[in-house]
Amino acid sequence: MFIGITGYNHESSAALVNNNGVLIDYCKEEYLSRIKGDKSFPKRSLERIIKVNNLDIKKIKSIAFYERPMSAFLFPLKTAASYLPDSLPFMSHQLRNFNKSSINCFSDVADLLPGLEKKLIYLDHHLSHTLTALPYSDETQNLCSVVVDGFGDRNTTSISYVSNPLEIKELWDCKYPSSLGLYYSTITDFLGFQINEGEYKVMGLSSFGNENSDLAKKTSNLIWFDKDTNSLKQEMSFFKYHLSPTDSFSDELIELLGEPRNPFKKLLPQDKDFQKYADIAKGAQIATEKILCEIFSYAHQLTGCNKFLFSGGVALNSASLRKIANLRFIEKLIVPPSPGDAGSSIGSAYYAYLKDSKTSIQNFKVPSLFPCKSSNDDLFSLSSKILSIHCEKLTNSIDESVELISNLISNGEIIGIVINNAETGPRALGNRSLICDGQNTDSVNILNTVIKNRSPFRPTAPLMKMDVAKRYYKIQKELIDSYYSMGATCLTKENTGAIDFPTTHVDGTARIQILKDNSFYEKLFLELEKNKVLILANSSLNLSGDPTCYDLIDGLLVCARNPLKYLLTDYGLLKYNKK
Numbered sequence: 001m002f003i004g005i006t007g008y009n010h011e012s013s014a015a016l017v018n019n020n021g022v023l024i025d026y027c028k029e030e031y032l033s034r035i036k037g038d039k040s041f042p043k044r045s046l047e048r049i050i051k052v053n054n055l056d057i058k059k060i061k062s063i064a065f066y067e068r069p070m071s072a073f074l075f076p077l078k079t080a081a082s083y084l085p086d087s088l089p090f091m092s093h094q095l096r097n098f099n100k101s102s103i104n105c106f107s108d109v110a111d112l113l114p115g116l117e118k119k120l121i122y123l124d125h126h127l128s129h130t131l132t133a134l135p136y137s138d139e140t141q142n143l144c145s146v147v148v149d150g151f152g153d154r155n156t157t158s159i160s161y162v163s164n165p166l167e168i169k170e171l172w173d174c175k176y177p178s179s180l181g182l183y184y185s186t187i188t189d190f191l192g193f194q195i196n197e198g199e200y201k202v203m204g205l206s207s208f209g210n211e212n213s214d215l216a217k218k219t220s221n222l223i224w225f226d227k228d229t230n231s232l233k234q235e236m237s238f239f240k241y242h243l244s245p246t247d248s249f250s251d252e253l254i255e256l257l258g259e260p261r262n263p264f265k266k267l268l269p270q271d272k273d274f275q276k277y278a279d280i281a282k283g284a285q286i287a288t289e290k291i292l293c294e295i296f297s298y299a300h301q302l303t304g305c306n307k308f309l310f311s312g313g314v315a316l317n318s319a320s321l322r323k324i325a326n327l328r329f330i331e332k333l334i335v336p337p338s339p340g341d342a343g344s345s346i347g348s349a350y351y352a353y354l355k356d357s358k359t360s361i362q363n364f365k366v367p368s369l370f371p372c373k374s375s376n377d378d379l380f381s382l383s384s385k386i387l388s389i390h391c392e393k394l395t396n397s398i399d400e401s402v403e404l405i406s407n408l409i410s411n412g413e414i415i416g417i418v419i420n421n422a423e424t425g426p427r428a429l430g431n432r433s434l435i436c437d438g439q440n441t442d443s444v445n446i447l448n449t450v451i452k453n454r455s456p457f458r459p460t461a462p463l464m465k466m467d468v469a470k471r472y473y474k475i476q477k478e479l480i481d482s483y484y485s486m487g488a489t490c491l492t493k494e495n496t497g498a499i500d501f502p503t504t505h506v507d508g509t510a511r512i513q514i515l516k517d518n519s520f521y522e523k524l525f526l527e528l529e530k531n532k533v534l535i536l537a538n539s540s541l542n543l544s545g546d547p548t549c550y551d552l553i554d555g556l557l558v559c560a561r562n563p564l565k566y567l568l569t570d571y572g573l574l575k576y577n578k579k
Contacts, residue, residue, distance in 0.1 A: 001055060002356070003063040003085040003108075004128075007041045008102040009072070010196060010313075011342035014045035015371075016053060017349040023135065023367035025049050026424055028342055028451040031372070031550035034361035037196055038547075041108040042345075050113075052118050052373045058105030064352040066344040067125040067153050069102040075154040079177055079242060086243050089202050093245035110269050113345030118554055123351045124314070125152030130160055130168060131354075132310035132347030135367050136481065137334040144305035146296060149312030149340070150181035157232060159299045162309070164365060165354055171302050174232040177242035180291055181218040181314050183223045186239055186248040187284040191277050195248065196313075202281045203319055207507040208269070209282025218256055219283025225294040232291070269456060278457075288314070289323045296324055315339035316426070318511050321488040325478040333478050337485040338425035346424070369429055369485060369517065372552045375404055387574070390560070395572040404573060406527035409436060409536070409564060410442045414451065416541050418518065418555035422548075427486040428540035430463065430518050434564070438462045438535035443500035447537060451562050453544040459484050463513045463538040464505035465525055472498040472535075473512055486513040486538075503537050513538060541551070 004015045007029070016025040032044035044345055050057065077094055080087035110117035123131075129152075139142065141178040143162040150156065156179035159172040184202070185195045193201045209216055223234045236242070238253040254260065261267065261277055268274065296308065306329055310321075315335050325333055336343055346367070387393070395401040398419055405415055414436040423429040434451060436443040438460075448454045469475060469483070474491045482488035489509040492498035504510050515521050528534070541549040543556060549555045555567050559576040567574045 001060050002349050002352035003046070003049070003060055004345040004350070004352060005042055005046070005063065005065065005105075006066045006128075006341055006345045006348065007105070008039060008100070009067075009341065010039055010041040011037055011340070012039050012045070013342050013345040014042045014049055015345040015349040016049050016055075018352045020365070021350075021353055022272045022365045023346060023349070023371050025053055025373050026346060026371045027373075029548070030547040031422070033527050034547060034554075034576065036545060041105070043108075043112055046112060053131055057116055059119075060116060060119065061356055062121055062352040063109065063113075063116055064121050064123060064124065064348040064355075065102070065105050066341070066348045067102060068122045069105055071153045072125070073101050073182040075176060076151070076242070083243055085579040089178050090242065103457045121352060121355065121401060123348060124170075125344070126155050126158045126160070126170070126173075127168065128344040128347040128351065129311040130162070130309060130347065131342050131350045133334055133336045133339065134162065134165060135346070135350060135364060136336045137307075137309060137332075138366060139307065140364050142305065143307050143309055143324040144299050144303040145309040145311070146299050147312040148180055148292065148295070148310075148314035149184060150179055151176045152312075152341075156181060157295065157312075159295070159302060161233075161303050161305070163352075172230070172298070177236060177239075178223075178232045178234045180223065180232065180288060181312065182239070182241050182248075183234060183252070184284055184288055184314070184317075186241060186253075187219065187280065189248045189524075190260045190263075191252065191281060192263035192267070194263075199316070201455055202284060203317055204455065204505070205267075205278050206281040206285035206319075207505055207509075208274070208278035208457060209281055210275070211282055211286055213279040213282070215257060215276060215279040216283035216286065219280050220290070223287055223291065224300075227289045227294065227489065230298055246392070267316050267455065267457075285317075285319065288317060289320045292320050292324055293327060296327055296330070300329045300566075308333050310335045311339040313340040318482075318487055318489050319509070321479055321482055322476065322490060322509070325476045325488070326483040330478050333482070335482050335485075335487050336425070336463065337423070337427070337429070337487065340426070343425060368421075369424055369426070370421040370431055371424060372550075374422060387556075390577050391567075391574040391576060393572055394575055397572055398568065398570065399523070401568055402520070402523045402572040403527050405566075405568060406524060406531060410531035410533055412437065412440055413566060414447050414564060415444060416555055416558060416564050417420070418541060418549055418552055419568060419570050422550055425485060426548075427461075428548060429486060429513065430521055430538065430539060432541045432550070434539045434541050435463070435536045437533050438464075438503050439501055439533070441502040444537045447539060451564055452539055457506075459505045459510070460503050460537040460539050461511045461513055462501065463515065463536040464534060469512060469514050472496050472501075480514075483512055483514040484516040486511055501535070503535070507520075
């Protein structure tokens with residue numbers, strides 16, 4: 001067995017790959033700690049994986065960490081030194097927090113799993129991203145990998161050629177502090193949203209912006225890809241993330257764009273400054289899409305490849321994927337369901353697997369979208385008292401619940417889902433979801449505003465079968481795999497009525513999910529079709545600000561804290577008593 005881990009900088013996680021190259025378990029630390037974006041050493045995740053899979057740690061062949069700790073610690077310091085004295089606050093903070101950095105990975109592994117620290121190996125951060133994406137491709141040879149994120153080890157962007165899983169060569173990189181990911185995060189911060197959490201909101205907000213506005217142009221001109229030198233350039237005087245531990249933007253950016261948004265005030269379309277902030281978001285999105293297309297064009301020039309892997313946190317920008325796929329040379333674009341740091345434990349586990357002398361690349365298997373095992377049996381026993389007091393059990397199994405759920409949805413009800421294994425990435429793919437009729441405006445609005453408290457400029461994703469998707473949306477064959485994991489947006493078809501669906505964004509796009517490998521939803525859609533329901537609205541099962549639910553207790557807590565009445569579990573459909 002081979003373990004991969006991430007932590008200390010962004011969302012931490014652990015993954016397990018077996019001797020046959022199969023991803024058999026994965027867990028984000030936030031699932032268990034219930035701390036959104038938990039970046040601590042993944043102690044709980046490792047303990048859960050070892051327990052659920054009944055592992056003997058002596059038989060674990062190696063454990064791989066997703067970056068090189070010393071490089072990740074020293075490179076930002078070296079960079080900051082060239083900006084002294086302005087960077088003194090950043091350098092002081094880094095040195096004071098030495099003991100909280102990934103340099104502690106060795107000792108943390110030793111404390112939790114004594115003896116396993118001797119089997120600990122490290123890999124380049126961007127290689128962990130590449131190896132996270134690679135297993136999700138049905139082809140593993142002669143590919144180009146593009147990685148774009150905030151910062152990892154030393155790189156913020158890289159291009160690599162994948163001869164095969166054992167031969168991956170980096171051909172080009174962009175070094176910190178120039179960073180498309182950190183640029184977008186800075187604009188996220190300026191717009192009053194939380195860095196590493198609010199980038200989705202910026203992407204949604206951008207659709208309301210005017211690309212020809214002065215603010216959009218000013219924002220987009222802060223960063224660019226220089227085709228003469230094939231390098232990423234950035235106006236660093238407007239940014240402070242390389243100088244300060246707390247501030248991402250400078251006074252110069254405020255002078256350029258005006259006052260930043262108050263993060264404690266909800267942004268609504270009727271606000272007098274809404275258009276201003278939408279235009280800034282538009283500028284950031286324009287810059288991101290333009291630069292990504294130019295990087296992919298350069299990658300094609302370097303490698304001659306037509307099939308690409310795309311990973312790193314910026315690959316979560318689903319609107320950009322549609323633009324990249326439009327490039328004439330793109331035949332296929334593979335984006336893993338968890339392309340950011342949270343998913344890099346998967347790539348790290350595969351690195352450990354590939355480093356093993358007995359490894360055969362013929363065994364490389366496409367992972368399931370639902371590898372995250374939970375121990376609901378134990379939790380069911382623990383929560384039996386809660387269930388007996390607060391819940392009515394309407395059915396005794398998932399299969400027995402299908403017809404009833406279909407009828408409830410057809411009557412406008414919203415259903416919480418916590419069944420089987422959890423999804424790999426940050427997007428709810430059905431097993432940890434809130435679902436309702438995707439063409440019922442009232443139901444979708446209640447899901448968004450009453451239950452999720454989502455920003456009004458963030459639409460809910462529609463879930464459907466392939467034939468329905470082809471009927472209503474302009475499917476791009478290059479992105480077909482991303483549609484299965486809700487990773488890319490697509491345009492609605494004219495004269496189909498899809499433009500008016502409550503899951504369609506103001507720009508005429510939707511972040512669709514096409515059903516794949518989920519027997520419950522296959523059965524559910526057969527019943528829903530009898531009631532003329534073809535599309536489900538699908539959002540993650542959680543409350544605003546909380547991690548997605550991981551197990552039964554999490555699902556019950558969601559019911560207890562909002563008006564959600566129905567929860568499908570492995571033990572049947574529950575109705576929560578709101579009295």
